[in-house]
Amino acid sequence: MTGAPTIEVHGLRKAFRRKASRPGVLGALRGWLPGDVDVVPAVREVSLRVGRGELVGVLGPNGAGKSTTVKMLTGILWPDGGEARVLGLVPWRSRRELARRIGVVFGQRTQLWWDLPLRDSLDLLRHVYGVAAARFAGNLAAYGEQLGLGEFLHVPVRQLSLGQRMRGELVAALLHDPEVLFLDEPTIGLDVVAKGRIRDVLRGLVADRGVTVLLTTHDMADVASLCDRIVLIDHGQVVHDGPLAGVRARFGRECTLVVDLAEEAPEPLGALVVPGAREVRARGRRRWLEFDRSMTSASDLVAAVASRYPLADLAIEEPGIEEVIGRMYAAGSGAARG
Amino acid sequence: MSGQVRDAGGRVAGPVPYRSLPRLYARLAGATVRSQLQYRWSFALYALGVFGANGFEFLALLVLLGQVPSLGGWSAPEVALLWGMSTMSFAVAEAFGGGFEKLHMVVRAGAFDQVLARPLPVFFQVMTSQVEAHRAGRLAQGLVAVAFAVSGGSLPAWGADEVARLLGAVLSGAVIFFATFVIGGAWAFVTVDASEVVNAFTYGGATLACSPLDLLAVPVRRAATWVFPLAFVNYVPALAILHRPDAAGILPLSIDPSGPLATLLVPAVALAYLGVASLAWRAGLRRYQGAGS
């Protein structure tokens, strides 16, 4: 990573003003008066730096401010305060110039012409972005093949399935060779095969072309298979920023040892004193022992159990990515409120 | 604004240049029309409906004028001329301003973010988002009405001068109605519930402009001159074409309605109103983007 970062954000803030909706007739009438507004702080303080060719996953619970952040970084919304530069441009001041160099996909919306065949939409976008014919043909052939658009290029967009349309959206965002991709829930509603294809394309863009990708998702498999780095936003603040391995180290320490005892034993297992370990479940001879890896190793725990109770079988369960992120969310909301 | 710069990878940098906008307009407008044609029956029925509704309105007017030889001192051909001018202006305005009229739906559906994600001016994109080809029917009706007025032979003169005045008036009127659509579109950013109020001004204005303005009560007349410049759509230019005096005193300082000052005043008012509309548009857009309000 040399030179200035591709995305640089410092202290970004945005609050939405909403007409207060109050119950009852009187409440509705009050809504007509000026000044009766609720202020929703959507983004309180977001700072981050992303270098060229990084693939960053922005995670966070519903309403955390992820989409609002993406909208500010793409120049769609003006912030209330803070600074940002994308490719050296202030997004909301150089919206049109930046738009030509970035690709944006909102999984919940469409940038395609609803009633026209997909192919027509792509063709129109070629002119909107001023892409040369040869470059357009090359990109359409390459990405179209990777994402399997061939079979439905001539179908009106409104007749496409969600997954087909999303593949079309991604190709539409790639035709002008963007240097940065902002993807807000790009794999929403896709089947396993389609998700795999989109992930392959994204990995290829990063590896072969040095494209920088910032994506928000609720799909933990996306995170596990794509993101080198995770930014967790909660209540409009960055509460964690680091490599996925670090997240596991921080929030995935609690593992579970599952043992099948060779003989009947009391519930819970008496006289088992290992720091950081406790029995969380029991069903006959099968016992679940949760332990904190930073305080005890699996082998020490197995040895401690086996020294008193003969074992028939054992297994160690690591927390899945879903669970790790779930714990991170739970910890994050505590931190943000505190 | 920088020109076209290519980086090492052959990518084009800088915003899309303004000079490519006319061709883009044709393409995007064409796409809108093709989209409408996907629903052939609905398109045909809608065009028929629009044509019928306007035609019946005109017929009703003719029936009325057939019974009363004049409407407050305006003969039937003269009223037909007023109707034709306003109708043509409105048809042209709506052909270009339909996107502003429908903008509240786009904002409500949350689809406006996509507009801002594209490297084109927002105003331009909204203009191309709704192109109503069937407005051509309305334009034709306006022409028929004007032809009726002219062929009646009761207009004082009909030469190149009058034709030029008529064209200028129709264009100025179109700008005035277009600006009204733009102001209505700006409201969509403030509240998505204002569309009926906006309609009252656009369609209501077009209907009001069909009757001679001097028949209206004085406060309405004043408002229709200086607040919402309907008088300049057809009444003021028609005075010149018909060689009528400004009996109602719509023009200030007793300006001669057939003189050069009045001739210049019509497009000047239209452009000034368009200027007001563009300020309103910018304020609305800033509000949508949350850039201080």
Ligand SMILES: Nc1ncnc2c1ncn2[C@@H]1O[C@H](COP(=O)(O)OP(=O)(O)OP(=O)(O)O)[C@@H](O)[C@H]1O
């Ligand atoms: N246009 C708007 N007007 C008012 N409030 C808004 C608007 N857009 C978002 N909000 C509010 O701002 C907050 C952040 O919303 P945002 O869409 O950024 O969340 P998110 O992290 O993308 O959530 P999700 O995971 O559900 O997509 C929410 O409380 C939301 O209700």
Ligand SMILES: [Mg+2]
């Ligand atoms: Mg979101």
